[in-house]
Amino acid sequence: METYAMRLILFALLMIVPGVAIAQPADRRSGFENVDILTMTDSGMIESGHVIVSRGVIESVGDGPLPAGFDGERIDGGGGVLMPGLADMHVHYYADDMGVLYLANSTTFVRNLTGSVQTHRRDQAARSGALIAPRVATSGPIIDWGEPSSRDFFIRVQSTDEAVGAVRAQGRSGYDAVKLYEGLPANTYAAAAAEAERQGMRVYTHVPRSMDVRDVLALGVDSIEHLDGYARALMREGFTSEADRPWPQMWANADRSRFNELVAATLESGTWNVPTFAITYGRIYSADPDAYFSRPEAIYLPAWADYWAASAGQYAANAPFYEAQLREKGAFTRALYEAGAGVLIGSDGPNPFVTPGYAIHDELRGFAQAGFSNAEILRIATVDAARFMGLEGRMGVVAEGARADLVLLTGDPHDDLAVLRTPIGTMVAGNWWNREAMDSALAARAARLAAEREQRAGE
Ligand SMILES: [Zn+2]
Structure with missing residues (x-):
């Protein structure tokens, strides 16, 4: 019994991401606007469009800003390029x-x-x-x-x-x-x-x-x-x-x-x-x-x-x-x-x-x-x-019904693949991670490894 409880605690600890703000629940709706959308479909690039995400899936993709009545979390793309991760x-x-x-x-x-x-x-x-x-x-x-x-x-x-x-x-x-x-x-x-x-x-x-x-x-x-x-x-x-x-x-x-x-x-x-x-x-x-x-x-x-x-x-x-x-x-x-x-x-x-x-x-x-x-x-x-992977149309595209696995970039990678090195934010299954969240998780990993290195050096 004790062992089981301890396992649960250990499991809970493993799930905690150090230094990262609380993730949004995946069932919440969110929407991108002020983005050029690189769809990777026949639609090509949709300039200054919007994308609505619900329960981890892309609900709709369209021109212009989010609908006026949109009540989900609004993510301003700042004129960047949104594409599949x-x-x-x-x-x-x-x-x-x-x-x-x-x-x-x-x-x-x-x-x-x-x-x-x-x-x-x-x-x-x-x-x-x-x-x-x-x-x-x-x-x-x-x-x-x-x-x-x-x-x-x-x-x-x-x-x-x-x-x-x-x-x-x-x-x-x-x-x-x-x-x-x-x-x-x-x-x-x-x-x-x-x-x-x-x-x-x-x-x-x-x-x-x-x-x-x-x-x-x-x-x-x-x-x-x-x-x-x-x-x-x-x-x-x-x-x-x-x-x-x-x-x-x-x-x-x-x-x-x-x-x-x-x-x-x-x-x-x-x-x-x-x-x-x-x-x-x-x-x-x-x-x-x-x-x-x-x-x-x-x-x-x-x-x-x-x-x-x-x-x-x-x-x-x-x-x-x-x-x-x-x-x-x-x-x-x-x-x-x-x-x-x-x-x-x-x-x-x-x-x-x-x-x-x-x-x-x-x-x-x-x-x-x-x-x-x-x-x-x-x-x-x-x-x-x-x-x-057998996921044609469900992954690797910005399209209705596809997984909301996205990256927001400063420019079009067709012009220069280097923009893929510095995403402004990423979304996995509808969970949005902005630059700040990524940077703090990176810093937490670096700190953990520096401590590991120090401990090794001391042994
Ligand atoms: Zn290998």
């Missing part, structure tokens, strides 16, 4: 106060690739307004081959039966997707993917070392992360690498005459790809850790991220290949997109030198460098992400 489709979101890092970078939806019960709770808390955070969709804990360890967040299996059992267990726990990993043998992998399909679950995946990417595509998986496995299939005839982590070198030695076959196989499978360019930018930043840790957003990194500096040396061997990796991955991503295969924006923080939330701008840059226009990038980060 971005979706970061590859994150590892493992602490409540990370949520604001996404919002502060115009991201109102994240797809988490290492699930736990906490992930579901965070999504719930974001929707109720108890937590200043994006919505979350998540896979279950990563399923990989190997000895179980109490210290990691993977589910390790040592037989096909165990792998199938792990998929079933995740389905029973309410996950609608599994993440399959690099160490699985081909037959185990195929059985796990088939079980996921039987359970109506989606498969997000790395390409196992035991398999060719074509065989993974043939299983009709939903998404491949990092363009895993493609580098091996695309590298030029006769290329070999002794490197421990050969992917940058493989990409640098891609044979573009092989693109078509892999693009066709991907298109046929219906599989989407998340290139995660931000990881490669992180590898490039690893050459100068001091510069990275001097960035303003470095105060939001946990103390354990100090190991990035200590481990930076291991990335040096591939340093000559990172630019070529970005170029070839970019060219292949572009080829996929032009053929009609789905691609998604995903930043994969906290990989080394990849700061959660903030790294989405590197991902956008990766797409821009690959030849994507700002209009294409913005569609991928909104409308296309919604389509991948």
